Amino acid sequence: MTVTASHTGAARWAAVRPWLGVAARLGLAAVWLIAGGAKVGDLAASGRAVNAYQVMPYDVATVIGAALPFVELALGALLLFGLATRLAAGISAALLVVFVAGIASAWSRGLAIDCGCFGSGGQLAAGQAPSYLPEILRDLGFLALAGFLLIWPRTPVSVDGWLAGPPVEDDDE
Amino acid sequence: MSSRKGQKDAARVVREQLARERRRKRTLWTSLVAVAVLVIAGGIGWAVWSSQRSDTFTAPPGATEAGTGIAYGTGPVTIDLYEDFLCPACNQFQQTSGATIDQLVSEGKARVVFHPVAYLNRFSTTEYSTRSSAASGCAAKGGKFQEYAKALFAKQPPEGGAGLSDDELVDIGAGVGLNRDDFASCVSDGTYKAWTEHVTDDASRAGVTGTPTVKVNGAEVADRSPAGLTAAVAAASK
Numbered sequence: 001m002t003v004t005a006s007h008t009g010a011a012r013w014a015a016v017r018p019w020l021g022v023a024a025r026l027g028l029a030a031v032w033l034i035a036g037g038a039k040v041g042d043l044a045a046s047g048r049a050v051n052a053y054q055v056m057p058y059d060v061a062t063v064i065g066a067a068l069p070f071v072e073l074a075l076g077a078l079l080l081f082g083l084a085t086r087l088a089a090g091i092s093a094a095l096l097v098v099f100v101a102g103i104a105s106a107w108s109r110g111l112a113i114d115c116g117c118f119g120s121g122g123q124l125a126a127g128q129a130p131s132y133l134p135e136i137l138r139d140l141g142f143l144a145l146a147g148f149l150l151i152w153p154r155t156p157v158s159v160d161g162w163l164a165g166p167p168v169e170d171d172d173e
Numbered sequence: 174m175s176s177r178k179g180q181k182d183a184a185r186v187v188r189e190q191l192a193r194e195r196r197r198k199r200t201l202w203t204s205l206v207a208v209a210v211l212v213i214a215g216g217i218g219w220a221v222w223s224s225q226r227s228d229t230f231t232a233p234p235g236a237t238e239a240g241t242g243i244a245y246g247t248g249p250v251t252i253d254l255y256e257d258f259l260c261p262a263c264n265q266f267q268q269t270s271g272a273t274i275d276q277l278v279s280e281g282k283a284r285v286v287f288h289p290v291a292y293l294n295r296f297s298t299t300e301y302s303t304r305s306s307a308a309s310g311c312a313a314k315g316g317k318f319q320e321y322a323k324a325l326f327a328k329q330p331p332e333g334g335a336g337l338s339d340d341e342l343v344d345i346g347a348g349v350g351l352n353r354d355d356f357a358s359c360v361s362d363g364t365y366k367a368w369t370e371h372v373t374d375d376a377s378r379a380g381v382t383g384t385p386t387v388k389v390n391g392a393e394v395a396d397r398s399p400a401g402l403t404a405a406v407a408a409a410s411k
Contacts, residue, residue, distance in 0.1 A: 066222030
């Protein structure tokens with residue numbers, strides 16, 4: 001009995017997993033496309049948002065601030081099309097870890113800034129409270145999506161899948 | 174019998190090895206393509222950013238030597254004001270403490286350097302922060318910077334909209350006594366837009382991350398009330 005129960009459980013997981021993967025992939029793609037799109041219109045402000053963390057010299061911050069929105073858009077596009085999904089998920093996870101570390105460090109140093117995650121950014125007006133915890137929790141949620149794709153990168157309707165051809169029994173890539 | 178089975182096994186091992194090899198190659202190539210896409214995207218961002226920046230600027234008359242703000246007054250203590258004409262908190266600050274600053278200047282206690290930074294371009298659909306700051310440069314050229322800055326705050330548009338049009342900026346200039354034709358052509362030519370960028374860039378470099386920021390002799394003042402400012406200036410002139 002128990003054998004069949006776990007067997008049907010595994011079968012159900014095998015049937016659901018690919019579609020959870022698609023949802024995670026498109027969800028993470030949307031996050032990057034929205035985050036990059038919100039920043040790409042004002043690269044100077046993006047540089048100032050990076051500079052507000054006060055972890056690097058201003059000139060470095062402006063370059064990072066200018067490059068980051070485009071990298072985010074490109075990551076979003078890779079995930080949207082499902083090209084090199086595991087690599088894109090890995091880089092997403094690395095970026096998100098850096099963002100969480102940045103927010104936590106701003107928090108611990110007592111800075112009052114907006115994370116600038118989806119545009120805006122910079123110092124908050126007096127009397128405006130920073131919302132570091134929700135920002136970190138949100139990024140951890142995104143990190144979970146990236147983690148799912150790192151473990152199970154093969155999803156339906158993806159360039160990866162199309163390149164690999166029909167799935168074989170031991171498709172762990 | 175056993176040799177046939179052995180041959181079959183060997184063939185299967187070879188097939189699997191080839192499949193693994195193909196898969197490895199495919200992963201390598203897609204990864205290389207993906208990394209190239211990301212690197213190129215970052216490069217594009219950097220290129221767009223550097224093409225947007227202007228290398229040269231003309232500071233309006235009345236600007237400091239480094240061209241980072243408009244200076245007025247002759248007092249021994251320097252008050253640096255970093256404000257964006259679209260920023261509501263700056264408007265509030267001007268209303269509560271503007272008169273105190275004017276008084277400190279007229280009493281000869283302080284000199285003001287006003288940095289009209291364009292931090293909030295994202296909060297208008299027409300880059301109002303840059304346009305209004307560049308227009309204030311035009312007002313400085315006409316010798317009416319202080320009056321114009323005050324009038325801009327009095328007519329501050331809300332965040333998130335189109336801001337004031339260039340025509341409205343010109344009307345305000347004419348209202349404070351600037352020559353309409355000279356001022357209008359300065360505004361429409363964007364004569365001081367590169368200067369605005371320089372002012373904004375310099376403020377960021379100086380660690381100003383929000384507006385308003387007030388510094389007295391280079392030290393940021395947390396208490397921007399009239400009493401706080403007066404005390405900070407008194408302490409600095411000792």
